[in-house]
Amino acid sequence: MNLILLGPPGGGKGTQAKRLMDKFGMVQLSTGDMLRAAVASGSEVGLKAKAVMEAGQLVTDEIVIGIIDQRLDNPDTKNGVIFDGFPRTVAQAQALDKILDAKGRKLDRVVEVRVPDQLLIDRVTGRYTCAKCGAGYHDTNQKPKKDGVCDSCGGTEFLRRADDNAETVTKRLSAYHEQTAPLLPYYEGKGLLKVIDGAQDIAKVTEELIALLGK
Numbered sequence: 001m002n003l004i005l006l007g008p009p010g011g012g013k014g015t016q017a018k019r020l021m022d023k024f025g026m027v028q029l030s031t032g033d034m035l036r037a038a039v040a041s042g043s044e045v046g047l048k049a050k051a052v053m054e055a056g057q058l059v060t061d062e063i064v065i066g067i068i069d070q071r072l073d074n075p076d077t078k079n080g081v082i083f084d085g086f087p088r089t090v091a092q093a094q095a096l097d098k099i100l101d102a103k104g105r106k107l108d109r110v111v112e113v114r115v116p117d118q119l120l121i122d123r124v125t126g127r128y129t130c131a132k133c134g135a136g137y138h139d140t141n142q143k144p145k146k147d148g149v150c151d152s153c154g155g156t157e158f159l160r161r162a163d164d165n166a167e168t169v170t171k172r173l174s175a176y177h178e179q180t181a182p183l184l185p186y187y188e189g190k191g192l193l194k195v196i197d198g199a200q201d202i203a204k205v206t207e208e209l210i211a212l213l214g215k
């Protein structure tokens with residue numbers, strides 16, 4: 001199954017993608033993670049993307065479409081992927097349709113993880129991840145069982161994203177409403193869209209997602 005998790009920054013897409021991956025053996029494709037890796041490696045793509053990401057704007061369609069096209073050639077994607085943070089513009093969605101078509105694959109579901117804006121600033125500014133394994137946490141909503149120790153790998157170092165500050169989040173939310181929200185009618189028109197209430201607690205959202213994907 002190939003699935004898009006569509007939703008605002010901090011909506012819980014990455015959190016849910018990891019939980020679905022564990023359950024269904026699908027691969028999470030997060031363009032945000034891929035771009036951050038490119039920035040960290042100092043590659044040409046990373047150099048182009050760095051300032052744009054820090055400003056809370058979208059990098060060019062050309063860059064992210066290229067990354068996804070290449071990534072889908074990796075055999076680990078054959079059992080199904082969860083697109084997380086891609087597509088983010090109608091041009092990216094149209095390109096994805098063509099890419100999947102050319103590779104003889106198709107999109108099965110698009111799920112909007114709907115969360116009101118007022119919850120998102122807290123979600124994003126409280127977010128951090130394990131430096132060793134990437135497991136996601138939140139200052140109040142999702143703390144490790146033992147303070148300062150990652151539940152998944154026992155790591156004791158954690159990272160916060162440079163763009164996870166209140167000022168940049170506001171810009172990222174504007175980009176979401178202006179450039180990404182038009183994807184909702186795009187996928188609704190194709191009969192692929194389902195909506196889930198992402199304001200519920202993490203386990204409940206997973207439960208509803210699993211029920212919805214089983215249908």
Ligand code: ADP
Pocket residue numbers: 007008009010011012013014015016123124126127128136137138139141142198199200201202205
């Ligand atoms: P996205 O990938 O959509 O940007 P994340 O999955 O990284 O969002 O979630 C943002 C933050 O909110 C994380 O710190 C995560 O622990 C927390 N979070 C995710 N889902 C929920 C939820 N349903 N309720 C409360 N907090 C959540």
Ligand code: AMP
Pocket residue numbers: 009031032033035052053054056057058059060061064084085086087088089092172
């Ligand atoms: P995310 O990790 O999904 O929150 O993305 C972090 C940042 O990476 C965004 O604010 C954008 O600058 C950039 N980015 C990630 N995915 C895309 C995309 N599909 N299109 C354009 N920019 C993206």
